[in-house]
Amino acid sequence: MVQFLGRRVFYMAATLLAISLVVFVIISLPPGDFVTALEARYAVQGTRLTPDEVAQLRARYGLDGNVFQQYWHWFSQIVLHGDLGMSFEHQKPVKEVIGARLGATLGISLITLVVTWVLAFAIGIYSAVKQRSIGDYAATTVGFLGLATPNFLIALIFIYFSVSWFGSVPSGLCSPEWCDASWNLGKLLDLLGHLWIPMIVIGTAGVAGLIRVIRNNLLDELRRPYVTAARARGVPEGRLLRRYPLRVALNPFVSTIGWVLPVLLVGDIVTGQILGLPTLGPILLGALKSQDMYLAGSIIMVLSLVTVIGTLISDFLLGWLDPRIRLGNQR
Template structure:
């Protein structure tokens, strides 16, 4: 196991280097750059911007350098100084911008994840054990509706219902009077009032998918010969369900660790923009629109690192929990 872990960690180095190159190239593929967006904005304001001033902007932002020089500046800062660069638009270090939104992002994503797991696990298990019952049909219907409904559409529906019937739309994660205040009972209650909407919206699609997957996997395991044999020997149904089939059917929950970590960081970008959430997702979307190269590239790079680490963690957990997954002497999963 240790040799397998070491080998996987070594594989991440060239993987992340290749990912960094792809990220930087893709960000620079659209025509123009941040200076182009800046000049267009200033001209919309009625200001005249000449060629000499444009050249000064490019030199100030380092955009007059070849692309490989810009890439090395960005990569060397990350590797040797832990510096993610300076945001062109905000004129502030990227690490500061991320730090300001990290707590709210993790809070929202963690709450949505718990909401998803707490509901998906018992519903999926009940739907499998009580196949073709009324509850099974209800769970299946919810699953299909959840998978077919985009998160942003669900957010719009909740916002409309809240405004029409309660004259209240919980935008953001806090009211204006509590955003800069210290934590107290009033701020906690206000946060809960705002938190439920993004949690339900973000968690619904994931919950629907996990219900379907858990139900299908558990139904498949319940028909296996070892389950039939154990039931014939008189093993109690609840003990039989928990000890063997459920452990194997839990694999989808364990494998989701691979996208839980990047999800904790980025969240749902469109929902965050729609609900005005102070999370990382809207910051990334705005950086991409403004071609803020170092901010966008650094955010995507952090998400890529978390994706690679999350995949490694999920593989190790699967090898530990699933009796069908073992590591041979060569380090390959079987």
């Protein structure tokens, strides 16, 4: 197991290095840069920057070199000093911009992840064990609707009914009177009152997809000859389900951690904009629009890090669940 995890950690480091280069180059591909966008803003306001001012701004923001020089400056600062650079748009260190949104983002993500897994696991098992029952058909229908309906459309539907029934627009994670208040029971209840909407909107597609995964794989295992043989030996159905097919069917379920975590972390960018969520998604969109490369690159690197960590967790759990996986390269 140690060698198995050691190989995965090495692959993780190499993957992050490659991702950092690709991400930075892609962000730099659109014509112009942050100073170009800044010139356009000043032009709209009727002010023009002189060539000297433009040159000074490029030197100030480190944009006077080519893309690889800029990448090396950014990456070396991260590796040597843990410095993600300055955000051009916010005029703050990138750490502060990300840190201001990270708490709310992680809170929403973790709660959504737990609820997503619990619901998907329970409904997927029920749907497989009770195949072709009314509950199975209902779960399948809801699953297809969840996969087919975009998250932003679900958010708009929530807003419509909230305005129609309650006369208010659900926005953010707190009411105006509680946002600046210190933490107490009232603020916690207000947070919970706002949290269920983004949790449902963001988690709908995840629940629907995972239900299909666990249902289909468990159905496949329940048809295996070893399940028929175990039933013929008189093994109780509950014990049989827990000990054999369910454990094998968990492999694809566990392997989804790598892509579920970053999706939940950044959320749906459009959904975040609609619901006014203080998450990383809207910040990333704004950074890409203004070509704030250090901020955009750092957020994408955070998502990449979460992805590879999620993949490492998936590999560890898969190796623990199924010894064939961790021993496959040793044969």
